[in-house]
Amino acid sequence: MNKYSDYLDYCKKIHDINMSIAVLNWDLETKMPKNGHKFRAQQISTLRKISHELSTNKSYGDLLNKLKNNNALDFDQLRNIDVSLKKYNKTLKYDANFIEKESNLISEAFVKWRLAKEKNDFSIFEKSLEQLIQLRIKECEILGYKNHPYDALLDQYEPDLTTHEVDKIFKEIKDFLIPFIKKISNAKEIDDSFFYQHYNQKKQWDFGIDLLKGMDYDFNSGRQDLSAHPFSTHFSNEDARVTTRIDENNLSEMIWSCVHEGGHALYEQGLLSKNYGLPLGESISLGIHESQSRLWENNVGRSMEYWKYNYNKLKKYFEKQLINVSVNDFYKACNKVKPSLIRTNADELTYHLHILIRYEIEKGLIESSIKVQDLPKIWNKKYQEYLGITVPSDSMGVLQDIHWSHGSFGYFPTYTIGSLYAAQFFTQALYENEKLYDEISTGNNNNLLKWLREKIHKHGKKYSAQDLCLKVTGEKLNFNFFKKYAINKYTSMYDL
Amino acid sequence: MNKYSDYLDYCKKIHDINMSIAVLNWDLETKMPKNGHKFRAQQISTLRKISHELSTNKSYGDLLNKLKNNNALDFDQLRNIDVSLKKYNKTLKYDANFIEKESNLISEAFVKWRLAKEKNDFSIFEKSLEQLIQLRIKECEILGYKNHPYDALLDQYEPDLTTHEVDKIFKEIKDFLIPFIKKISNAKEIDDSFFYQHYNQKKQWDFGIDLLKGMDYDFNSGRQDLSAHPFSTHFSNEDARVTTRIDENNLSEMIWSCVHEGGHALYEQGLLSKNYGLPLGESISLGIHESQSRLWENNVGRSMEYWKYNYNKLKKYFEKQLINVSVNDFYKACNKVKPSLIRTNADELTYHLHILIRYEIEKGLIESSIKVQDLPKIWNKKYQEYLGITVPSDSMGVLQDIHWSHGSFGYFPTYTIGSLYAAQFFTQALYENEKLYDEISTGNNNNLLKWLREKIHKHGKKYSAQDLCLKVTGEKLNFNFFKKYAINKYTSMYDL
Numbered sequence: 001m002n003k004y005s006d007y008l009d010y011c012k013k014i015h016d017i018n019m020s021i022a023v024l025n026w027d028l029e030t031k032m033p034k035n036g037h038k039f040r041a042q043q044i045s046t047l048r049k050i051s052h053e054l055s056t057n058k059s060y061g062d063l064l065n066k067l068k069n070n071n072a073l074d075f076d077q078l079r080n081i082d083v084s085l086k087k088y089n090k091t092l093k094y095d096a097n098f099i100e101k102e103s104n105l106i107s108e109a110f111v112k113w114r115l116a117k118e119k120n121d122f123s124i125f126e127k128s129l130e131q132l133i134q135l136r137i138k139e140c141e142i143l144g145y146k147n148h149p150y151d152a153l154l155d156q157y158e159p160d161l162t163t164h165e166v167d168k169i170f171k172e173i174k175d176f177l178i179p180f181i182k183k184i185s186n187a188k189e190i191d192d193s194f195f196y197q198h199y200n201q202k203k204q205w206d207f208g209i210d211l212l213k214g215m216d217y218d219f220n221s222g223r224q225d226l227s228a229h230p231f232s233t234h235f236s237n238e239d240a241r242v243t244t245r246i247d248e249n250n251l252s253e254m255i256w257s258c259v260h261e262g263g264h265a266l267y268e269q270g271l272l273s274k275n276y277g278l279p280l281g282e283s284i285s286l287g288i289h290e291s292q293s294r295l296w297e298n299n300v301g302r303s304m305e306y307w308k309y310n311y312n313k314l315k316k317y318f319e320k321q322l323i324n325v326s327v328n329d330f331y332k333a334c335n336k337v338k339p340s341l342i343r344t345n346a347d348e349l350t351y352h353l354h355i356l357i358r359y360e361i362e363k364g365l366i367e368s369s370i371k372v373q374d375l376p377k378i379w380n381k382k383y384q385e386y387l388g389i390t391v392p393s394d395s396m397g398v399l400q401d402i403h404w405s406h407g408s409f410g411y412f413p414t415y416t417i418g419s420l421y422a423a424q425f426f427t428q429a430l431y432e433n434e435k436l437y438d439e440i441s442t443g444n445n446n447n448l449l450k451w452l453r454e455k456i457h458k459h460g461k462k463y464s465a466q467d468l469c470l471k472v473t474g475e476k477l478n479f480n481f482f483k484k485y486a487i488n489k490y491t492s493m494y495d496l
Numbered sequence: 497m498n499k500y501s502d503y504l505d506y507c508k509k510i511h512d513i514n515m516s517i518a519v520l521n522w523d524l525e526t527k528m529p530k531n532g533h534k535f536r537a538q539q540i541s542t543l544r545k546i547s548h549e550l551s552t553n554k555s556y557g558d559l560l561n562k563l564k565n566n567n568a569l570d571f572d573q574l575r576n577i578d579v580s581l582k583k584y585n586k587t588l589k590y591d592a593n594f595i596e597k598e599s600n601l602i603s604e605a606f607v608k609w610r611l612a613k614e615k616n617d618f619s620i621f622e623k624s625l626e627q628l629i630q631l632r633i634k635e636c637e638i639l640g641y642k643n644h645p646y647d648a649l650l651d652q653y654e655p656d657l658t659t660h661e662v663d664k665i666f667k668e669i670k671d672f673l674i675p676f677i678k679k680i681s682n683a684k685e686i687d688d689s690f691f692y693q694h695y696n697q698k699k700q701w702d703f704g705i706d707l708l709k710g711m712d713y714d715f716n717s718g719r720q721d722l723s724a725h726p727f728s729t730h731f732s733n734e735d736a737r738v739t740t741r742i743d744e745n746n747l748s749e750m751i752w753s754c755v756h757e758g759g760h761a762l763y764e765q766g767l768l769s770k771n772y773g774l775p776l777g778e779s780i781s782l783g784i785h786e787s788q789s790r791l792w793e794n795n796v797g798r799s800m801e802y803w804k805y806n807y808n809k810l811k812k813y814f815e816k817q818l819i820n821v822s823v824n825d826f827y828k829a830c831n832k833v834k835p836s837l838i839r840t841n842a843d844e845l846t847y848h849l850h851i852l853i854r855y856e857i858e859k860g861l862i863e864s865s866i867k868v869q870d871l872p873k874i875w876n877k878k879y880q881e882y883l884g885i886t887v888p889s890d891s892m893g894v895l896q897d898i899h900w901s902h903g904s905f906g907y908f909p910t911y912t913i914g915s916l917y918a919a920q921f922f923t924q925a926l927y928e929n930e931k932l933y934d935e936i937s938t939g940n941n942n943n944l945l946k947w948l949r950e951k952i953h954k955h956g957k958k959y960s961a962q963d964l965c966l967k968v969t970g971e972k973l974n975f976n977f978f979k980k981y982a983i984n985k986y987t988s989m990y991d992l
């Protein structure tokens with residue numbers, strides 16, 4: 001290997017294997033018969049090992065190091081090399097021992113977490129979690145960091161973002177959201193009870209497909225299926241899929257999962273075929289990915305304009321259930337703010353307090369200022385303090401989420417970062433197209449999608465998240481866009 | 497690598513990759529959105545190359561050669577090594593040039609075949625087919641053979657079977673079937689017109705699932721989906737899937753594809769988990785595989801006993817369509833013999849004359865006694881001579897099948913071999929369980945499946961096809977079982 005074309009071939013080969021793993025996982029989550037698990041796990045593990053071997057091959061590293069100083073390459077080519085080399089150097093830091101230990105700890109932790117949650121007994125999970133955190137602390141040392149060990153974890157999900165910056169953002173969130181939500185809690189409660197009538201599964205499914213089509217999600221390059229937990233995945237920009245879950249006694253779950261996962265998939269469909277397998281053909285970061293799902297879910301999907309168009313369609317499916325519900329009632333119910341226990345069901349404001357709590361705890365665990373044994377106590381205290389909620393059991397509190405048992409630390413903040421980017425991008429889109437809301441209210445989302453493709457999707461990893469944000473909106477990530485959006489929307493809705 | 501356990505690990509690794517390719521192909525045929533083709537082809541090609549590289553690795557070959565003389569290994573272990581070594585030595589014979597040339601020729605031939613069929617113009621396909629045949633002739637030389645070059649091709653699908661033996665079998669088929677079918681053609685024609693009414697797709701689907709459940713096909717270790725061409729595939733014995741196709745104006749297509757593919761899948765489900773990835777965990781040959789699908793399709797599924805039980809269920813789905821059709825009428829229609837143009841729709845007797853024609857032509861092409869340019873003429877002449885059919889166009893004649901454009905030669909005879917094995921196995925099963933037909937007529941197929949599992953499925957490649965047949969039935973493949981079965985069944989049905 002000594003030419004840029006060798007790099008292209010090699011990089012695409014690794015990508016082909018990773019995308020094959022994604023197909024195996026998609027099948028596992030959506031179609032695989034019950035007994036398929038054991039050998040499927042083995043097949044995925046084998047492909048992962050091959051991918052890892054190729055990714056850490058010395059002659060690949062030599063090639064990257066040689067090419068990074070090649071003046072004959074253009075900006076895009078050098079950026080590909082640059083991102084690949086960063087990834088290569090990072091992957092090299094993990095030895096086989098670490099990978100094996102991690103894999104064993106996670107397997108064990110998952111079993112323990114599930115049991116602990118079932119029995120409502122945190123102590124069952126405690127030791128496993130402690131070991132996982134020690135492993136992550138060790139990982140921070142392996143990877144290296146400038147100021148805070150948590151930087152090293154963050155960088156895996158949101159490259160270049162620092163704990164210092166996240167601290168600043170969550171300080172702003174705290175200062176604004178806690179009193180704002182308190183104010184809303186004191187206002188008249190919105191009635192959303194009509195969401196919880198019986199809604200036929202097949203009709204819900206059909207309406208969800210309508211919503212995806214309305215977003216210009218391309219069913220020739222994607223599909224939707226059912227799965228236990230909604231997700232989006234992709235095997236190329238020409239095959240980017242979504243899944244949803246349907247609860248016959250709760251209409252909202254299907255709606256928001258369709259629009260949310262649809263937003264993720266539109267990003268993948270908007271990447272360029274010619275960059276398949278290369279950094280320029282990949283999304284930038286989890287935060288930017290989440291910005292695309294949140295933009296469609298919240299800024300578009302929870303807007304009055306969106307339902308001006310879609311509510312009549314919905315009413316045709318569920319005439320009986322919605323007969324006495326006006327579009328304004330519906331819009332309000334979509335945006336009802338109410339502190340609750342479970343993150344995944346939270347509204348778009350209280351959601352960030354859930355993330356805040358997790359972020360503060362994760363940081364404390366990684367810097368060893370919080371002890372695992374104190375977690376339930378700390379969790380419950382923060383829920384009381386930030387959300388005014390009394391946690392009735394650890395199962396519904398500190399044990400509710402699967403993430404920590406999977407060993408995922410540093411991931412949660414990207415959920416919030418994504419929402420902030422979403423508000424900032426959407427503000428810019430409105431600024432550049434004064435008819436945008438009019439278009440949305442007639443079911444025409446095409447100009448919005450074109451804008452997202454042109455400004456964000458097509459670039460892949462050409463720019464860092466922060467540089468892209470600067471390029472698109474004229475400034476770096478700024479909490480004020482979200483704040484302004486929230487004040488505008490909720491002040492009038494709740495007559496604050 | 498120097499131990500048997502190294503062999504196990506290595507062999508399973510290759511198998512994991514091959515099974516991953518199978519998942520990618522299943523998805524491609526059943527779920528993949530239209531635009532997914534380009535990158536999916538690339539992903540499959542990458543995994544294939546990796547699998548090929550591993551399969552031809554020199555140190556793997558050295559290990560196999562070392563282990564084949566290891567006295568510490570037991571019969572099963574030595575058989576695994578033996579089969580793996582045979583495969584290894586065969587794979588080694590293909591150099592990269594051959595593989596690339598083959599792949600290019602097949603891609604081109606497929607396009608040309610499709611166009612030729614569409615335009616009803618054989619000359620469009622002629623040159624590509626000629627090149628493919630020259631390649632296969634070269635392949636026969638590469639692989640080596642004892643008596644006839646076609647032996648080398650046969651061996652890839654039906655190991656150890658020789659052209660000499662196939663000649664003998666088809667001579668018997670010719671001598672028996674041609675006059676027998678002529679006799680049937682002169683008898684009173686059976687009315688099967690009720691098959692071609694309108695049958696609702698969803699109800700057909702549900703009945704097909706009932707049939708699979710009735711065969712004890714395990715839906716916890718498999719599933720059924722729709723695809724353009726029905727097939728079965730597997731990713732382990734615990735995930736063996738089938739597909740079907742439903743024509744709303746032809747009930748029979750769905751029924752026979754469900755039962756046929758179900759039979760294939762039962763074989764895969766009956767292999768042993770502990771042998772996953774090893775020769776002992778794989779089916780013996782295409783002929784034995786086909787024997788399992790044919791046994792269920794013809795010997796069970798086209799029996800009076802089978803419909804004694806299932807016809808009442810079917811009538812509940814399609815009361816209106818079947819109101820005037822007795823179970824005896826239905827049974828007869830399922831077994832209607834009538835020479836026709838298209839192999840895939842043929843009945844269980846004329847089917848073998850289609851195969852006979854292809855076999856004679858393939859052999860002639862490989863030994864260069866038939867020229868490609870003469871194919872349409874020869875094809876039509878044989879259809880007239882053996883089936884009494886005048887072929888109206890090359891599209892419905894020599895161009896009807898995709899196989900040759902895929903470069904598959906040596907494959908067709910296994911279809912017939914499979915039916916003969918099926919008749920022989922089923923005769924033995926009846927002999928060993930005198931209540932078998934009674935059981936089938938009450939919907940109980942469990943003892944039959946147990947017998948097949950015990951006698952055939954669980955062994956994998958432990959024995960060669962012929963040795964297994966000898967072990968199970970006391971003699972080698974013998975055409976008389978099929979002949980007797982056919983005479984018994986059709987003499988009374990047609991009052992011959």
